[in-house]
Amino acid sequence: MAKRIxxxxxxxxxxxxxxxxxxxxxxxxxxxxxxIGPSGCGKSTVLRTLNRMHEVIxxxxxxxxxxxxDQDLYAPSMDPVAVRRTVGMVFQRPNxxxxxxxxxxxxxxxxxxxxxxxxxxxxxxxxxxxxxNLWNEVKDRLDKPGAGLSGGQQQRLCIARAIAVDPQxxxxxxxxxxxxxxxxxxxEDLINELKSKYTVVIVTHNMQQAARVSDQTAFFNLKATGxxxxxxxxxxxxxxxxxxxxxxxxxxxxxxxx
Amino acid sequence: xxxLSTLDESALPTTAPSDDFGGKSSARAVKDQVARVVMWAAFxxxxxxxxWILGSAVFKGGQMLLDLTWWTHSQNGITSRxxxxxxxxxxxxTLIQAGVTALISVPIGVLTAIYLVxxxxxxxxxxxxxxxxxxxxxxxxxxxxxxxxxxxxxFGFQRLPIAVCLALTMLMIPTVVRSTEEMLKLxxxxxxxxxxxxxxxxxxxxxxxxxxxxxxxxVTGVLLGLARVMGETAPxxxxxxxxxxxxxxxxxxxxxxxxxxxxxxxxxSVQPSVDRVWGASLTLILLVFLLNIAxxxxxxxxxxxx
Amino acid sequence: xxxxxxxxxxxxxxxxDGRPPLEADQAGTGRLGDRIFGGLATGSxxxxxxxxxxxxxxxxxxxxxxxxxxDANFLTSREWVTAGENPRFGIVDLLWATIITSIxxxxxxxxLGVAVALFITQxxxxxxxxxxxxxxxxLAAVPSIVYGLWGLQVAGEYFEPVARFTDTVLGxxxxxxxxxxxxxxxTLAFAGIILAIMILPIVTAISREVFAQVPTxxxxxxxxxxxxxxxMIRTAVLPFGKPxxxxxxxxxxxxALGETLAxxxxxxxxxxxxxxxxxxxxxxxxxxxRIANDAGEFDSAQKTGAYIAAGLVLFILTFIVNAAxxxxxxxxxxxxx
Numbered sequence: 001m002a003k004r005i006x007x008x009x010x011x012x013x014x015x016x017x018x019x020x021x022x023x024x025x026x027x028x029x030x031x032x033x034x035x036i037g038p039s040g041c042g043k044s045t046v047l048r049t050l051n052r053m054h055e056v057i058x059x060x061x062x063x064x065x066x067x068x069x070d071q072d073l074y075a076p077s078m079d080p081v082a083v084r085r086t087v088g089m090v091f092q093r094p095n096x097x098x099x100x101x102x103x104x105x106x107x108x109x110x111x112x113x114x115x116x117x118x119x120x121x122x123x124x125x126x127x128x129x130x131x132x133n134l135w136n137e138v139k140d141r142l143d144k145p146g147a148g149l150s151g152g153q154q155q156r157l158c159i160a161r162a163i164a165v166d167p168q169x170x171x172x173x174x175x176x177x178x179x180x181x182x183x184x185x186x187x188e189d190l191i192n193e194l195k196s197k198y199t200v201v202i203v204t205h206n207m208q209q210a211a212r213v214s215d216q217t218a219f220f221n222l223k224a225t226g227x228x229x230x231x232x233x234x235x236x237x238x239x240x241x242x243x244x245x246x247x248x249x250x251x252x253x254x255x256x257x258x
Numbered sequence: 259x260x261x262l263s264t265l266d267e268s269a270l271p272t273t274a275p276s277d278d279f280g281g282k283s284s285a286r287a288v289k290d291q292v293a294r295v296v297m298w299a300a301f302x303x304x305x306x307x308x309x310w311i312l313g314s315a316v317f318k319g320g321q322m323l324l325d326l327t328w329w330t331h332s333q334n335g336i337t338s339r340x341x342x343x344x345x346x347x348x349x350x351x352t353l354i355q356a357g358v359t360a361l362i363s364v365p366i367g368v369l370t371a372i373y374l375v376x377x378x379x380x381x382x383x384x385x386x387x388x389x390x391x392x393x394x395x396x397x398x399x400x401x402x403x404x405x406x407x408x409x410x411x412x413f414g415f416q417r418l419p420i421a422v423c424l425a426l427t428m429l430m431i432p433t434v435v436r437s438t439e440e441m442l443k444l445x446x447x448x449x450x451x452x453x454x455x456x457x458x459x460x461x462x463x464x465x466x467x468x469x470x471x472x473x474x475x476x477v478t479g480v481l482l483g484l485a486r487v488m489g490e491t492a493p494x495x496x497x498x499x500x501x502x503x504x505x506x507x508x509x510x511x512x513x514x515x516x517x518x519x520x521x522x523x524x525x526x527s528v529q530p531s532v533d534r535v536w537g538a539s540l541t542l543i544l545l546v547f548l549l550n551i552a553x554x555x556x557x558x559x560x561x562x563x564x
Numbered sequence: 565x566x567x568x569x570x571x572x573x574x575x576x577x578x579x580x581d582g583r584p585p586l587e588a589d590q591a592g593t594g595r596l597g598d599r600i601f602g603g604l605a606t607g608s609x610x611x612x613x614x615x616x617x618x619x620x621x622x623x624x625x626x627x628x629x630x631x632x633x634x635d636a637n638f639l640t641s642r643e644w645v646t647a648g649e650n651p652r653f654g655i656v657d658l659l660w661a662t663i664i665t666s667i668x669x670x671x672x673x674x675x676l677g678v679a680v681a682l683f684i685t686q687x688x689x690x691x692x693x694x695x696x697x698x699x700x701x702x703l704a705a706v707p708s709i710v711y712g713l714w715g716l717q718v719a720g721e722y723f724e725p726v727a728r729f730t731d732t733v734l735g736x737x738x739x740x741x742x743x744x745x746x747x748x749x750x751t752l753a754f755a756g757i758i759l760a761i762m763i764l765p766i767v768t769a770i771s772r773e774v775f776a777q778v779p780t781x782x783x784x785x786x787x788x789x790x791x792x793x794x795x796m797i798r799t800a801v802l803p804f805g806k807p808x809x810x811x812x813x814x815x816x817x818x819x820a821l822g823e824t825l826a827x828x829x830x831x832x833x834x835x836x837x838x839x840x841x842x843x844x845x846x847x848x849x850x851x852x853x854r855i856a857n858d859a860g861e862f863d864s865a866q867k868t869g870a871y872i873a874a875g876l877v878l879f880i881l882t883f884i885v886n887a888a889x890x891x892x893x894x895x896x897x898x899x900x901x
C-alpha cells in the first residue's frame with residue numbers, strides 16, 4: 001500500500017516570491033527519507049507540496065510535477081482533499097483537536113468524512129493507536145480529552161490520527177522538535193516500524209536523528225540570501241553522512257556551515 | 259516596587275553620591291506616592307456609581323420582587339395609584355424580543371465573522387470590516403429611526419414588536435461579529451492544518467473543528483451582546499409602545515417590555531407607581547447582569563488554550 | 565468586554581498558544597459543501613454592507629423632502645416647528661446640547677478611565693485586578709434607562725449644591741451661571757456627568773487593553789534606569805498607550821453623542837421663546853433626546869422627515885468620531901508591528 005513519490009523540476013512560490021527552485025527527487029516506497037538543511041531553506045515547504053498543503057497558504061502555488069506511483073498530484077482533475085487523504089501529515093507541534101476525546105481524535109479523519117459505523121470506527125481506533133505505540137498507554141481512557149496527554153503521547157496520538165485514514169505516504173514536519181529526548185526516542189522507534197507499511201518523509205533539524213531513522217537523506221540549502229532554496233544533494237543516508245559529493249553538504253554536516 | 263526603594267536606601271555603595279545614581283529624591287518619592295493614591299482613588303470613585311445604582315434599585319425595588327404576583331401577573335387593569343399586579347408581561351416581552359433578536363443576529367453575525375476570518379480577502383473583506391465598525395457606532399436611536407423610516411414610513415406597516423427586533427438586530431450584529439471574530443482568530447492555525455491534512459474539506463473543518471473549539475467564546479459574546487440589547491430602550495420608544503397586558507404575538511399589536519414599563523411611568527410620583535418603576539428597573543438589571551455573569555462564566559471553559 | 569465596548573474580547577480569555585489563522589487560507593475547494601458554506605459566509609458579509617448602505621440611503625431619502633420644505637435654515641436655526649404648511653426647524657440648539665454634554669462627559673471620563681485602567685493594569689494587587697476590571701465592566705451593563713431614573717430620582721438632588729457652589733465661584737463666566745431653573749438634575753452639566761459614568765467602562769476597557777500590551781522590556785528598561793513606578797508609567801506606559809487612549813476617548817465620545825434614554829429622562833427642554841445661553845447649568849435637548857421625546861409625533865412624513873434629518877446629522881457626527889478613532893487605532897497597529 002505504500003507508494004513511490006517522484007518529484008520533478010519543482011518550483012514553489014509564495015505569490016511572486018520563488019521560495020524553492022528545481023527540486024527533483026524520488027522517494028522509494030517503504031523507506032524513510034529525511035530532509036535536512038538550515039532554517040528557511042525550504043525543506044518544510046517542499047514537504048507541504050507533497051500533499052498539496054502548500055497551496056492552502058494565500059498565494060501558494062507550484063510549477064513542475066509531484067507524482068505518486070505515476071499519478072500526478074497536481075493534475076487539474078485531482079482533488080486536493082483526496083490527495084490529503086492519501087498522503088497523511090504530522091506537524092511540528094502536537095495538535096490534537098482540543099474539543100475531542102482520544103478516541104474521537106483518532107477517528108476524526110473518518111468521522112468527518114462521513115464514516116458512521118461504530119464498530120468499524122472502534123476497530124480503526126484500536127489498530128491506529130496500536131500502530132502508533134500508544135494503545136497500551138491510553139486504552140483505559142479513550143474518552144478523556146486528547147489534550148490531557150503528555151507532549152510525546154500527543155504527538156503519537158497525532159500519528160495515530162494520521163494513519164487512521166489509511167494513507168499511502170506519511171509526511172512528518174519536524175515531529176520531535178517540541179519533544180523531550182525520551183519522547184523523541186519513542187517517536188523514532190515508531191518511525192522505524194512505520195516504514196514497513198508506509199512511505200515516510202521526515203523534515204528534521206537534528207542530523208543525528210536523520211542519521212538514525214532515514215534510509216535516504218536530502219540536503220537543502222539556499223543559493224544565497226534572498227535566493228530560492230534548492231536541493232543540493234540527495235543520496236543514501238550512509239553516503240551523505242560519510243562521504244557526501246557536495247562540499248556544502250559536508251560543511252553543513254560537519255558543523256562548518258555558514 | 260518595594261525592592262526598588264530598599265535598593266535605593268541601603269544597597270548603594272556609599273562612595274557613589276546618591277544623586278548620580280538617580281536615587282529617589284524626596285520630591286520624586288512623593289510624586290510616586292501621590293500617583294499611587296490617585297489611582298486607587300480613581301478606582302474607588304468608579305465604584306461609587308455602581309454600588310449606588312445597585313443599592314438604590316435593591317432598596318427601592320427589592321420589595322416588589324419578593325412578592326410572588328410580580329412574577330405571575332401583569333398590570334392589566336391596574337392604575338398607577340393602586341398597588342398590585344406584576345411585571346410578567348414586561349419580562350416576557352423583553353425575553354421574547356431578545357430571543358428573536360438573537361435568532362436573527364447570531365447566524366448573520368457568526369457567518370460574517372467566519373467570512374472575515376476564514377474567507378475574506380482584499381477589498382470586499384476590508385469593506386465588510388469597515389461596515390461592521392460603522393454598525394458598531396450607530397446610535398440605537400438612529401437604528402430605530404432607520405427601521406421606522408423603512409417599516410412605517412415607506413411600507414406603511416404598523417409599529418410591531420418584530421420591527422423592534424429588527425432594530426435590535428442591527429445593534430446586536432456588530433457585537434456578535436466582533437466577538438466571534440476574536441474567538442475564531444484565537445483558534446490556532448495548526449488545528450485547521452491538521453484537519454486539512456486528514457482530507458477534511460474546508461467547510462467541515464470550520465463547522466466541526468474551528469467552531470466547536472471556539473464555541474464557549476462565541477456563546478460568551480452572544481450572551482454579552484444579548485445583555486446589551488436587552489437594556490436598549492430607544493428602539494422600543496420609537497417602535498414598540500407599552501401596554502399593560504400580556505402579549506406574545508410578534509406580528510400583531512403591542513408588546514410590553516421592562517424598559518418601556520419604566521419609561522411609561524418614570525415621571526409619576528404616586529408611591530405604587532414609583533415602586534413598580536424601581537421594581538422593573540431591578541428586574542431588568544438582574545436579567546442583564548445574569549446574562550453578563552453567565553457569559554463571563556462560560557468563557558472560563560474556553561477550549562482555546564494549550 | 566467585547567459586546568460592551570464592541571471591541572476585543574481577548575483580555576477576557578486565555579490566549580491561544582499557536583499561530584493565528586492565515587487571512588483567508590485557500591483550502592476551499594470546488595466542492596458543493598465548500599461552495600454553499602463559503603457563499604453563505606460571503607453573503608452575510610455582503611448583507612452587512614447592504615444594511616449600512618441602506619441606513620444611509622433611507623435616512624437621506626426620507627430627510628430630503630422635509631429639508632426642502634423647511635422655511636428655516638436647518639444648520640443655523642434654533643426653531644423646531646415641524647408641523648403645518650411652513651415648518652421651520654434647525655439644529656443649533658440640539659447640536660449645542662449634544663456636543664456640550666458629550667464634552668463634559670469626556671472631560672470627566674477620560675482622565676478617570678485612564679486612571680482606573682492604570683490602576684487595574686499597573687497598581688492593583690494580582691487578586692484584585694480581574695475582579696476590578698469586571699466591576700467596571702458591569703457599569704456598562706446597567707441599562708441606559710436605569711441611569712436616567714437613578715439620576716432623576718436619586719443622585720440628582722445632590723447636584724443642586726454643586727451647581728450653586730460653581731455659580732458662586734465661577735458664575736462670572738457665562739458658562740457657569742446657574743439661575744436655579746431648571747433644577748440642577750435637569751441641566752446639561754448633570755446629563756454630562758451621567759454620560760461620563762456611562763462611557764467610563766468603554767474608556768477603561770480600551771485603555772486597559774492597550775496598557776496591558778506595553779512591552780515588558782519598555783517597562784523594565786525604565787525601572788532599570790532607577791525610575792519610580794510613576795516615572796515608569798509616564799515614560800513607558802503612557803507614551804505607548806497614547807494612541808489607544810485617544811481612540812478610547814473617541815469611541816467614548818461616539819457613544820456619548822448618541823446616548824438616548826438617560827439624557828431623555830434627565831434634561832428639561834428649553835421653552836421655544838427662551839434665548840440661547842451658554843451656561844452648562846441650563847436645560848436643552850440633544851439630538852437623541854429630542855427624537856425620543858417626540859416619538860409620538862411621527863404621524864406625517866413631513867414631521868418624521870425632520871426628525872430623521874436630525875438623526876442623520878447624529879449619524880454623521882458619530883460616524884466621523886468613530887472613523888477618527890479607527891484611524892488612530894490603525895496607525896498604532898502600523899507602528900507596533
